[in-house]
Amino acid sequence: MIDYNTFDNKTAAYYTLGCKLNFAETSSIGKLLEERGIRRVRAGESADICVINTCSVTELADKKCRQAIRRIVRQHPEAFIVVTGCYAQLKPEDVADIPGVDLILGAEQKLDILYYLGDLHKKQHGEIVTTGSEDIRTFSPSCSKGDRTRYFLKVQDGCNYFCTYCTIPFARGRSRNGSIDSMVKQAEEVVRNGGKEIVLTGVNIGDFGHSTGETFFDLIKALDSVEGIERFRISSIEPNLLTDEIIDYVATSKRFAPHFHIPLQSGSDDVLKLMHRRYDTHLFAHKIERVKMVLPDAFIGIDLIVGVRGETEKLFEETYHFVNSLDVSQLHVFTYSERPNTQALKISHIVTSQEKHERCRKMLEISEQKLQEFYEKQQGKLRPVLFEHPKKGMPMHGFTDNYIRVEVPYDKNLVNKRCSVVLGDFNEAKDALKAEQILE
Template identity: 55%
Template sequence: MENRGDTVAFVTLGCKLNYSETSTYAREFEEHGYSVVKSTEAADVYVINTCSVTDHSDKKCRNIIRRLHKKNPSAIIAVTGCYAQLKSEEILGIEGVDIVLGAEYKGQLYAQVAKIEKKGASRAFSCERNRIESIFPSFSTGERTRSFLKVQDGCDYFCAYCTVPIARGKSRNLPIALLVQEAEKIAASGIKEIVLTGVNTGDFGKTTGESFLDLLKALNGVEGIERYRISSIEPNLLTEEIVRWIASGTKFLPHFHIPLQSGCDTVLAAMKRRYTTDMFRSKIELIRENMSYVFFGIDVIVGFPGETEELFMETYHFLESVKPAFIHIFPYSVRPNTVAASMPGQVDSQVKDERVKRLEELSDRLHAEFYAENKGREEEVLFESTMKGGMMYGYSRNYIRVEAPYQREKIGKIVKVVL
């Protein structure tokens, strides 16, 4: 099938890691003569990179497969990602699916698709967890100003609600030297900002014995890259050494995305998280002592089994006192084969919805307060290439979204603006 001049379309669901992997698949197809088209267009091959974080994600994936097959019955459909790893048989049972690739085979996606001569030559691959040992380098290039670079994959934590360790396997990473080369490739394409992504990014080093801080220091030296963000880091892995180094005038920005999941120690223990609310608070304080106007994005799960109204309110008050700039709120979703799935005290979905709503209101208030604190300050903004209604968009160092009249010469540049 090589060099036939065929077309391929991608659908990506879920996290930034999936987006960076999809970009890598796309580059590989292009290297073999394929043109990448939109998933709304007719294509010879459709690749669906799935997520399985909730029931809803699984359902969305099934609907997409059915829709694509109905519109393009002769197209080859390949499914990869977390849902493919966790439920390969279920996906193979959907009409139109030709190939299901578990995590171990993700780096070989093009090669496996190319082996299929015609529609209907179904293949599935073993998806046992202990087989997931590979990791392939990937970075996104969809935006011309910012790239997501995968530095780590998998997780050894096994939080009570999470299927990601089963879907993505053990914590593993690419060597620093190779990641520096990847960052140099990104810089050579003119991109100025890199977001480091992983499943448990701060757990970097399990494969190579290197440290996360050494990775940050090495990447900081890459010429042409002017800004770095860390997509997400577990609070227990955000050490004082890392915080002080970032604050010492590096290219790493005052923007931290830290999963909290619950602001109540009883719930945190039931979730099998590796920190207490005191530890979490001390990390936030440490960062604020060393950096100013920091954007904190915090993940929270509401309605975890056993979360009573009283325990939920502990989370609410904790968040109110920590004052993040944004709260990412997820209603708890039962995932098969997790400890939490069989826990007593499952919370009614209406109660979860109502708690989500209350936290959304809190998030909106805190978000507005953060913007008000920043109003009138001078900030550096990197404008992105998208133009909408004559406007261009970009992000400040501390992740404030800025809108300004479109000026071509400012795209991809770091520009000083008064917020």
């Protein structure tokens, strides 16, 4: 039995590392604590509880998590420190050994945090409450407001793919999701809160429906009918799950933005086989061509991993030339990181750190070139922009439906408002286009 009186007049601080899915889940944890009278800590206050939601996608991410935990312990020496997220699930003993940590919650327990806080007394050593990845079965609904104006709606969690380089199935369990009805209700709640843009997030969102007998295509059709939302964006979706049916629907939908993020990971079929990816370059090229055929102005971002085991110089050159040939807008480039217990460790050819760095540099050059070309092609066009809350003393920014960042002078009347603008030249920082004209 929980003694909720323990939480009276307590404060909490929240720290999130990693993906948008983590941010959505941290937001849900915050709501749970707030409902029990635990308010968010104010600037300059010391918190009674600190919740740290961690990432473990790379070795660098693990290092950043350890550094963040130690820093937060120093900042809040009397606080009850709770660590959750992927790093906590994969390496709970490492987290428990960090002085000052009191509680480690696994993926199955993070949204049941109230049951594990106890009397909030500091521990001599971190208490671990986790389950094995095969026992992670609960889908915990989460929806968060970002630091701008858009919301992030978690529609799916976990993954059944087991790519050779990836630990996500061990950190988050198997693929599962909520119902379409529950997603529509959460979107309607966003409308009531004044939200106008929602990004659909998850680990493998195209696999939506695995646990409810529905489909991702059914989901987007249902969400497209939610009155009051100006636009939905589809976050990263596997190319083999991005059907032509989905692409064609987005092209004619009322609310889905012409914006796709599609993980490629490698442009070499040999490397894709080593990764255990479920497509080849022919299928990927077809998806890009299909998007551009029905949505010529669509923004397409792709993910790449360079320097994986088995990626010889010849195979990297295949990736380089394939990516260069694609009509995409931007690359998100990741350097391969060895992850414990992954099948990739059995592959013999190892790429040196120097080679990884050089390959990353080459792909980032392509990304910069493609992004500039995409922006230049959009100059002079009329696009809808949803403007965001600016930082104090700074110009306002917003994004077009096809993800062009737009800059205008500050105008409080434009915050969270969609306007049509004529896209002009680059701003001084070269990271946005100026609005030549704003049409209400």
